[in-house]
Amino acid sequence: xxxxxxxxxxxxxIEVVYDNVIAALHDVSLTVPRGSIVALLGGNxxxxxxxxxxxxxxxxxxxxxxxxxxxxxxxxxxxxQGPAEMVGLGMVQVLEGRxxxxxxxxxxxxxxxxxxxxxxxxxxxxxxxxIYAYFKRLKERRKSQAGFTSGGEQQMIAVARAMxxxxxxxxxxxxxxxxAPQLVAEIFNIVKELNEKEGVSIxxxxxxxxxxxxxxxxxxxxxxxxxxxxxxxxxxLTDDKVKELYLGISKEGRKNFRDVLRAESA
Amino acid sequence: xxxxxxFIEVLVGGLLAGTMYSLVALGFVLIYKASSTFNFAQxxxxxxxxxxxxxxMELGLSFPLAFIATIFLMFLVGLGTERLVLEPLMNQSxxxxxxxxIGLGFVLEGLAQAAWGVExxxxxxxxxxFPIPWIVDNLxxxxxxxxxxxxxxxxxxxxxxxLLFKYTKMGLGLRAVADDPGAASSIGIPLKNIxxxxxxxxxxxxxxxxMMWGARAGxxxxxxxxxxxxxxxxxxxxxxxxxGAIVGGLIIGATEKILEVYVGPFFGGAxxxxxxxxxxIFFLLYRPEGLFGEKIIRRV
Numbered sequence: 001x002x003x004x005x006x007x008x009x010x011x012x013x014i015e016v017v018y019d020n021v022i023a024a025l026h027d028v029s030l031t032v033p034r035g036s037i038v039a040l041l042g043g044n045x046x047x048x049x050x051x052x053x054x055x056x057x058x059x060x061x062x063x064x065x066x067x068x069x070x071x072x073x074x075x076x077x078x079x080x081q082g083p084a085e086m087v088g089l090g091m092v093q094v095l096e097g098r099x100x101x102x103x104x105x106x107x108x109x110x111x112x113x114x115x116x117x118x119x120x121x122x123x124x125x126x127x128x129x130x131i132y133a134y135f136k137r138l139k140e141r142r143k144s145q146a147g148f149t150s151g152g153e154q155q156m157i158a159v160a161r162a163m164x165x166x167x168x169x170x171x172x173x174x175x176x177x178x179x180a181p182q183l184v185a186e187i188f189n190i191v192k193e194l195n196e197k198e199g200v201s202i203x204x205x206x207x208x209x210x211x212x213x214x215x216x217x218x219x220x221x222x223x224x225x226x227x228x229x230x231x232x233x234x235x236x237l238t239d240d241k242v243k244e245l246y247l248g249i250s251k252e253g254r255k256n257f258r259d260v261l262r263a264e265s266a
Numbered sequence: 267x268x269x270x271x272x273f274i275e276v277l278v279g280g281l282l283a284g285t286m287y288s289l290v291a292l293g294f295v296l297i298y299k300a301s302s303t304f305n306f307a308q309x310x311x312x313x314x315x316x317x318x319x320x321x322x323m324e325l326g327l328s329f330p331l332a333f334i335a336t337i338f339l340m341f342l343v344g345l346g347t348e349r350l351v352l353e354p355l356m357n358q359s360x361x362x363x364x365x366x367x368i369g370l371g372f373v374l375e376g377l378a379q380a381a382w383g384v385e386x387x388x389x390x391x392x393x394x395x396f397p398i399p400w401i402v403d404n405l406x407x408x409x410x411x412x413x414x415x416x417x418x419x420x421x422x423x424x425x426x427x428x429l430l431f432k433y434t435k436m437g438l439g440l441r442a443v444a445d446d447p448g449a450a451s452s453i454g455i456p457l458k459n460i461x462x463x464x465x466x467x468x469x470x471x472x473x474x475x476x477m478m479w480g481a482r483a484g485x486x487x488x489x490x491x492x493x494x495x496x497x498x499x500x501x502x503x504x505x506x507x508x509x510g511a512i513v514g515g516l517i518i519g520a521t522e523k524i525l526e527v528y529v530g531p532f533f534g535g536a537x538x539x540x541x542x543x544x545x546x547i548f549f550l551l552y553r554p555e556g557l558f559g560e561k562i563i564r565r566v
Contacts, residue, residue, distance in 0.1 A: 087454025
């Protein structure tokens, strides 16, 4: 995969090992063109979160390590900068499971996102208003304790908080998790809007293949640490194998991706 | 009337003594908030800080100079703890951290005694531990000047810290880390700096608590155990609450004195040593998060 200055993120055949023994990724390569939304799809344990964490360098906190391959973000090699430095470079990860600061108010949560930036009080207010324009629901609830807001609101808080760091790139880890379909749609609409209006590039890990591909430009499907298939979102949505395995449109019941490939080559 | 005055005197004396417990408890709360760890070394930090302070004064430093130098020393202790203990143990269980703080306590106790010796020292703050004449004359109450000073100092520290946490950027960072260190780190809050700040703040609180206690009881090893009196204070007030530390301290101070005076004789006296723990057990049974502790928020 050739590095291109139009690509904000290039992951080149990385291998990730946890605790020095457990290999979670084997040879994952992917590219996120600047200003696009790229979906990273796959089931539980496929390596989606691990991929995102190796990019944001949150991996070290879980005793994981990139042992082979390279990651290049915005022209800079990603090694062991640490999350704070990556946020400074404009890359923010929204962790799986929302992870709001439960005892802080909604507004305090969002303001905390600006921690890495040196802003005056009025600049913070200014940015806050811009963010509320995308997340109108949060403005109404800004004085509530975040721990008592709904799951959908918490997901919005997590995204809004990340946006407050003024990222060039967002890594979203399963924003649809545990949410009702209407809320999932609402959140993806906001994500899409942020991508279009703010020009934020997005790498999105999802299990909800359908919603993810409808909103993304390009998709990668990974399974047990390998990229199995990739292509434009439209091509993946109409791909028979993807339909069968990930969209639940099947003729013969559940299958493993490998089996499909094997059946094909046989 | 004199009966009543005597009761008020016991109560006020107890409340003021309670602020001393609050001061020690405050140090525990700071670290508990940031790392969900009960810092067993807090007692040792109190001892270490005040012994260093007295030691530096003996070397000829003036009061303010020794005070500043000790604060710097506590910053170094915080730095050392962060780099040598907390960082290598990152992402280990809370139990592991708890054990590490016990070890840290022994190290600090040993270091302090190796550097300054083991004898009991006197600390003269220029504030006597005797009743203030004006209050005796006008209100008829015997209230110690030292108690009153400790009360005022504790109040200032607590109000100051509460404002710091509520309104400053560092404070917001600390509260974010207290809630979810992983999420805080993901948005670029530097955990190391927050930890360093918290340990330094806990060190300063330890120094001030040590000075108040030391002025009353002498600067000695027993300060380490005295600091454990903060445990019932924390159980009553809540481990994660600054207002809880102060109210818990007041409750413990007042109850132990009132019980000592009015109930003590039936048990042959000296119940103030264990009465607070009985109260703590009562709280554990009926209100385990304490009066002001953050309720565990769990969405269902």
